[in-house]
Amino acid sequence: MALLELNRLSFRYPESSVDALRSISLEIPEASYVAIVGKNGSGKSTLLRLLNGLRLPSSGSVKVRGLDTASQENLHRIRSDLCLVFQSPPDQLVSSVVEEDVAFGPENLGLAPEEVRRRVDDALRRVGLEEERRRPTGFLSAGQQQRLAVAGALAMKPRCVAFDEATSMLDPAARVAILDLMDDLVSRGIAVIHVTHDMSEAARARRILVLEKGNLVFDGSPDALFGSDSDDFCAEDSLYPRAIAFGLDLPPAVSLALQLGLRPIARENAQGIAARIAGNFHAFPSGALRTVGPGATAPGIALLGSEASGTARPGAAASNWPLRASVTGTIPIPEAQSPAFVLEGASYVYLKATTNERKAISGLSFELPRGATLALVGRTGSGKSTALQLMNALAAPTSGKVLSFGIETTDKNADLKRLRTRAPLAIQRPESALFETYAGDDVAFGPRNLGLFGPRLIERVKKWMDAVALPYEAWRDRPIRSLSGGEKRKLVLAGVFALESDALLLDEPTSALDPAAKAELLGLLSAIGSSGKTLVTATHSMEEAARADFIAVFSGGDLAAFGSPAYVFYDAYDPAWEIGKPFAACVTEELKRQGFAFGGPSASGCERPLDLTSLISLLMRTMPSPETVPPPAAGIPLTAETALPPAAAMVGLQAGGGSA
Amino acid sequence: MKNLEFFKNLSIGQYIDSGSKIHAFSASTKYLMLACLALPALVAPTFFGTLLSGFAALFIASASGVRPLFLIRGIKPALPLFFVAAFLQFLFGWQGDESPVFFKLGPIAATAREAWIALMVVARTASMILVLGLFTALTTEGEAARGIEEAFAPLSKIGVKAHRLSLSVVMALRFVPIVTGELEALAKAQASRGADFGSGKGGPLKKARAYLPLFVPVTIRALERAELLAEAMEARCYSGEGRTRYVRPRPSFGEIVFRLASIAFCAALLAVDVLIIRAWIRPW
Numbered sequence: 024m025a026l027l028e029l030n031r032l033s034f035r036y037p038e039s040s041v042d043a044l045r046s047i048s049l050e051i052p053e054a055s056y057v058a059i060v061g062k063n064g065s066g067k068s069t070l071l072r073l074l075n076g077l078r079l080p081s082s083g084s085v086k087v088r089g090l091d092t093a094s095q096e097n098l099h100r101i102r103s104d105l106c107l108v109f110q111s112p113p114d115q116l117v118s119s120v121v122e123e124d125v126a127f128g129p130e131n132l133g134l135a136p137e138e139v140r141r142r143v144d145d146a147l148r149r150v151g152l153e154e155e156r157r158r159p160t161g162f163l164s165a166g167q168q169q170r171l172a173v174a175g176a177l178a179m180k181p182r183c184v185a186f187d188e189a190t191s192m193l194d195p196a197a198r199v200a201i202l203d204l205m206d207d208l209v210s211r212g213i214a215v216i217h218v219t220h221d222m223s224e225a226a227r228a229r230r231i232l233v234l235e236k237g238n239l240v241f242d243g244s245p246d247a248l249f250g251s252d253s254d255d256f257c258a259e260d261s262l263y264p265r266a267i268a269f270g271l272d273l274p275p276a277v278s279l280a281l282q283l284g285l286r287p288i289a290r291e292n293a294q295g296i297a298a299r300i301a302g303n304f305h306a307f308p309s310g311a312l313r314t315v316g317p318g319a320t321a322p323g324i325a326l327l328g329s330e331a332s333g334t335a336r337p338g339a340a341a342s343n344w345p346l347r348a349s350v351t352g353t354i355p356i357p358e359a360q361s362p363a364f365v366l367e368g369a370s371y372v373y374l375k376a377t378t379n380e381r382k383a384i385s386g387l388s389f390e391l392p393r394g395a396t397l398a399l400v401g402r403t404g405s406g407k408s409t410a411l412q413l414m415n416a417l418a419a420p421t422s423g424k425v426l427s428f429g430i431e432t433t434d435k436n437a438d439l440k441r442l443r444t445r446a447p448l449a450i451q452r453p454e455s456a457l458f459e460t461y462a463g464d465d466v467a468f469g470p471r472n473l474g475l476f477g478p479r480l481i482e483r484v485k486k487w488m489d490a491v492a493l494p495y496e497a498w499r500d501r502p503i504r505s506l507s508g509g510e511k512r513k514l515v516l517a518g519v520f521a522l523e524s525d526a527l528l529l530d531e532p533t534s535a536l537d538p539a540a541k542a543e544l545l546g547l548l549s550a551i552g553s554s555g556k557t558l559v560t561a562t563h564s565m566e567e568a569a570r571a572d573f574i575a576v577f578s579g580g581d582l583a584a585f586g587s588p589a590y591v592f593y594d595a596y597d598p599a600w601e602i603g604k605p606f607a608a609c610v611t612e613e614l615k616r617q618g619f620a621f622g623g624p625s626a627s628g629c630e631r632p633l634d635l636t637s638l639i640s641l642l643m644r645t646m647p648s649p650e651t652v653p654p655p656a657a658g659i660p661l662t663a664e665t666a667l668p669p670a671a672a673m674v675g676l677q678a679g680g681g682s683a
Numbered sequence: 684m685k686n687l688e689f690f691k692n693l694s695i696g697q698y699i700d701s702g703s704k705i706h707a708f709s710a711s712t713k714y715l716m717l718a719c720l721a722l723p724a725l726v727a728p729t730f731f732g733t734l735l736s737g738f739a740a741l742f743i744a745s746a747s748g749v750r751p752l753f754l755i756r757g758i759k760p761a762l763p764l765f766f767v768a769a770f771l772q773f774l775f776g777w778q779g780d781e782s783p784v785f786f787k788l789g790p791i792a793a794t795a796r797e798a799w800i801a802l803m804v805v806a807r808t809a810s811m812i813l814v815l816g817l818f819t820a821l822t823t824e825g826e827a828a829r830g831i832e833e834a835f836a837p838l839s840k841i842g843v844k845a846h847r848l849s850l851s852v853v854m855a856l857r858f859v860p861i862v863t864g865e866l867e868a869l870a871k872a873q874a875s876r877g878a879d880f881g882s883g884k885g886g887p888l889k890k891a892r893a894y895l896p897l898f899v900p901v902t903i904r905a906l907e908r909a910e911l912l913a914e915a916m917e918a919r920c921y922s923g924e925g926r927t928r929y930v931r932p933r934p935s936f937g938e939i940v941f942r943l944a945s946i947a948f949c950a951a952l953l954a955v956d957v958l959i960i961r962a963w964i965r966p967w
Contacts, residue, residue, distance in 0.1 A: 072914075075918055077914060077917060077918055098920075099920055099922070102917075102918060102919065102920045103920055106918070106919070107918045109911075109915065111911075114908065114911040114912070114915065115911070115915040116915075117912065117915055117916050117919070117921075118823065118824050118825050119698050119823055119824050119857070120698065120700070120823045120824075120825065122929075123823055123824070123825035123929065126825070126929040127825075127916075127919055127921070128919040128920060129927075129929075130926050130927050130928065130929055131919060131920040131921050131922070131925075131926055132920055133925040133926065133927050134927055135927065136927060136928060136929060136930070139927065139929050140929065143929070157700055157702075158700065159697075159698050159699075159700065161860070175919065179919070179920070373688070374688060374690060374691050375691075376752075377690075377691055377750075377752075377753060377756070379690070379697070379699075412871070415875055417687060417871050417874060417875060418687070418688075440877050440879065443874060443875050443876075443877065444875075444876065444877045447875045447876055448871075448875040449875075450868060450871060450872055450875070452868065454904070454907070455865055455868035455869060455872065455904065456868065456869070456872035457872075457900075458869050458872065458873065458896070458897070458899075458900035459900075468873070468876055468877075468878075469876035469877055472876060472877025472878060473877060504903070504907075515872075518876060519875075519876070522876065522877075
């Protein structure tokens with residue numbers, strides 16, 4: 024008997040005129056590991072709620088271990104067999120104390136107190152929260168709260184745990200912990216269903232379902248979706264993985280492999296692809312890398328070692344911003360410009376002099392030039408959001424000082440309204456930042472406070488709603504409650520952009536957006552950054568952080584490092600920060616570790632790539648001439664299984680912008 | 684500039700685990716304490732009984748490792764309510780009120796009796812905030828629910844749904860911090876876009892007016908959060924019936940003494956206030 028059986032399942036929300044899910048039929052066996060992907064609004068979360076009987080099908084049926092969810096008397100059993108872990112950690116905790124929250128489910132099952140206690144102990148041990156059992160749930164980090172939610176599910180002794188974008192609001196370390204937990208569950212015979220927008224996470228599953236506008240458009244293995252066992256991969260009419268046809272992102276290793284003309288492998292990590300690059304370098308159209316053997320000269324290595332710690336953003340002004348690689352160092356500012364933000368020993372204690380007093384940041388010092396972009400990275404609770412609030416003058420430092428465009432935020436004569444609207448902040452949870460009934464009114468709130476009214480106000484609102492792809496005419500009168508999570512996030516940003524301020528402070532603006540919406544937003548932010556606005560963004564994505572001029576790394580409320588992305592990820596990087604690295608940096612480091620050197624006759628400029636385009640460009644630039652190419656010394660030998668046909672290789676290279 | 688930290692002045696609904704012996708008492712003992720402190724705060728005829736129950740709450744807080752200042756701060760958000768209550772007392776006179784008139788302004792007359800009642804309302808509210816803050820600082824939501832279920836279990840024979848009652852009370856307590864958090868987030872979102880919060884400028888009326896636009900969105904957000912919470916509970920098999928209890932503690936000797944002391948305190952306070960203090964003060 025299958026764990027889950029869906030038979031022509033359709034679902035339509037009462038207030039809607041279209042189906043959220045259409046005629047879906049599939050079976051999921053016990054101990055499966057299934058990922059569900061698709062754009063925002065494609066029906067993923069709805070499907071999960073149907074699996075566990077929180078919603079009932081409009082037509083068709085859902086059976087969990089043979090029990091139909093439509094039957095009320097089955098629900099108790101179904102919900103103990105199939106547990107859900109939701110996206111937002113605080114919204115799913117029903118008790119204020121850790122162990123009581125875990126006990127909630129078993130208590131509802133009517134188990135004996137001794138059995139409940141046994142299950143609580145076991146579940147807490149498995150997620151590593153034994154030490155926190157008497158702590159209030161509100162004081163756990165987001166990652167801990169999510170692990171607690173998993174513990175609550177495990178205490179039910181389920182046959183399946185379904186995760187609804189459960190990693191989207193977590194920092195990289197917490198995300199890895201949850202993903203490892205999923206692997207652990209599968210190894211113990213508990214099925215995992217994982218809804219995600221992250222294709223690297225999806226590729227970890229054994230099976231992937233792709234939903235598109237409520238239809239199941241793909242059901243197969245990660246390799247069939249992203250990689251090499253797709254029958255279509257080398258077909259004449261399609262040289263790309265099927266994922267591209269569905270408008271999905273690709274895991275970075277797949278993307279890199281494609282651009283290098285290697286056969287994509289869905290679950291490949293940085294080490295794997297680096298080994299294949301190393302093993303196949305001689306077979307690239309003109310070769311790309313060379314080994315560093317005994318006695319061989321290594322100009323690439325020398326180049327890497329000699330490069331300055333700071334790099335500048337392309338552009339005339341940016342080239343004047345050399346950095347000192349010090350956590351407390353400041354950036355020399357060109358004389359003509361005063362900095363956008365100056366923090367001098369700024370500290371902040373949350374709920375000072377109360378029982379719940381907590382140090383948020385301490386002794387924060389840096390200066391940010393006008394027009395620069397800064398990414399704040401660090402684990403959840405490391406002080407990023409607090410730093411943004413200090414810069415926005417929403418919070419006054421408990422010691423030290425903060426200057427926003429030359430004005431000290433705690434100055435009694437400072438015009439707070441002016442300070443705040445000059446550098447407005449888009450807070451992290453969009454649903455808590457929207458307060459009007461209709462979308463257009465919410466965007467108009469800021470400009471109206473600045474004194475705009477009539478046609479000028481409408482023009483301003485229209486401009487920025489259009490810019491975030493919520494066209495004014497179609498969206499202005501939409502009730503905010505009816506918007507999806509991604510649409511709400513865009514609306515919050517439109518409201519902040521509409522102030523047309525000198526700086527923007529954005530707290531995790533892309534979290535929980537689907538890849539297409541994320542790419543759209545990053546493009547818009549890039550355009551805003553290029554227009555000379557100062558942009559400060561807190562993010563858990565190192566790929567996004569690497570796009571900024573500067574990165575500030577927070578660790579336990581302290582500024583652990585401040586500098587250019589290349590400096591942070593190559594020179595100063597400390598694994599103890601637990602922030603991860605951009606994939607391109609991981610591959611580069613791995614290649615170096617394997618003894619390969621970049622460089623070559625045509626190499627110049629920055630040799631520390633932070634994105635795939637730069638990495639490929641570097642590989643192409645540093646190709647040795649054919650006569651100096653040595654035989655392969657390491658890695659996977661080039662075989663028919665790992666190399667693409669020449670035509671595919673050429674297409675891949677052209678797609679990556681490289682030239683042979 | 685004032686920091687927009689609404690939790691700083693919130694005591695009700697915040698459990699504080701100091702690991703004290705009083706924390707370890709059963710829910711029924713804590714409910715008994717709540718009743719013995721709340722009764723004088725609500726029905727004592729003079730300030731003596733009302734305020735003394737508030738002071739007792741501060742004493743127990745101190746003994747259980749909860750800072751008394753934490754509870755006192757909880758009174759601050761209710762200050763505007765005190766003004767409104769006093770205003771209403773003066774606005775609507777009492778029939779047959781022959782107490783001295785302090786001043787008269789149009790239809791509003793402030794008499795000694797009205798002033799007394801207004802002050803009693805303030806004292807009762809303040810004491811209740813201290814008592815409720817103490818109770819929630821010592822009691823987790825699970826304990827609170829179990830306590831109500833235990834207390835009302837005998838009434839199930841006449842159709843009283845104890846689990847529903849306990850759920851209502853527990854959710855009401857749980858939503859105090861949730862609503863506070865939403866209020867803080869919305870105030871910050873509006874302030875960031877030019878609304879006047881935290882500037883410290885303007886009188887109390889202007890400050891109060893700034894918060895008015897927040898009530899509707901906060902209410903909507905609270906309802907949305909309630910929906911999410913209900914969904915999370917439903918997903919974990921909550922139906923209210925057939926639940927077991929995670930812990931079933933037996934009262935220790937110290938706990939029994941605490942129960943008796945609570946009852947004795949309540950009885951003594953009311954007796955002294957009704958029989959002696961009231962006769963001595965003779966309010967209007």
